[in-house]
Amino acid sequence: MKEQDVINISQRRRRKDSYVLPLLKGMQYTLKNFFSKKLTIEYPDQRREVNERWRGLHRLVKDDQGRVKCVACGLCAAICPASAISLTPYEEEGGTRYPVDFQVDELRCIFCGFCQEICPREAIVLTQVYDYIDLERTDFLFDMDKLDRPEQFWFQEKKGRFHKLLGS
Ligand code: SF4
Ligand code: SF4
8 A cells, every 4th residue: 555545534634613603604694584584474364465376275266156167078187197177067957067076185286277268268277275274184175165256275374273182
């Protein structure tokens, strides 16, 4: 073995006072951020704005007369990669079609947005509701009633229920 192949660890050790500079640098960083604008928020009392294109819980859109715009064509259910949508169509004598039952399994959904994109009537949209939680598997099966009011399922709206369960 040649002399240049030997690694002398003791030469690489820092001097005992070499921690002072990093310490000062750390304090400088802390002080700088202490007076800067806070990045954290008091969730869930405060909520971050998300982009308009955010893909959260679904809504079945209604027209001016309060009827669902959906004509139960089934395209959304057909394209859904997670098989999260199921519906039962009904057709009146005049040819008017609408779903008598429409269900989205929000636990199966991967929020890809395909259903919204393919809908010829813009009848199904993904909203900005991003923090829905619940206790039962069945609570995540959104029927036409729940799909009409996704904003009621913000975590904030259900906070009281969970506090009660947790005894807090
Ligand atoms: S967002 Fe995607 S996965 Fe979810 S229901 Fe629509 S098509 Fe299916
Ligand atoms: S694609 Fe649109 S119109 Fe067709 S079933 Fe789905 S929500 Fe209804």
